[in-house]
Amino acid sequence: MFRHSLCEQCGYMREIVSGKGSRFLMCQRATGGAALPKYPPQPVLVCAGFESRQVRDAGPADGNESGAAGG
Numbered sequence: 125m126f127r128h129s130l131c132e133q134c135g136y137m138r139e140i141v142s143g144k145g146s147r148f149l150m151c152q153r154a155t156g157g158a159a160l161p162k163y164p165p166q167p168v169l170v171c172a173g174f175e176s177r178q179v180r181d182a183g184p185a186d187g188n189e190s191g192a193a194g195g
């Protein structure tokens with residue numbers, strides 16, 4: 125467990141557990157570049173892409189929902 129990693133509290137983190145029980149933290153905000161790799165070296169202490177899981181779960185602050193365009 126990466127207790128001191130920002131990823132543990134980030135809404136973009138997805139936990140991957142291998143068949144052998146190894147645990148990896150995948151970044152769903154990854155760009156593929158060095159700044160946001162898909163599997164960031166742990167622990168991550170500073171990250172420009174970090175967004176609290178609680179904030180992500182709460183949704184947009186203005187109450188708008190995406191993808192609900194009328195026609």
Ligand code: SF4
Binds near residue numbers: 131135160168171172
């Ligand atoms: S955005 Fe940053 S803190 Fe969040 S999962 Fe990706 S690397 Fe970790």
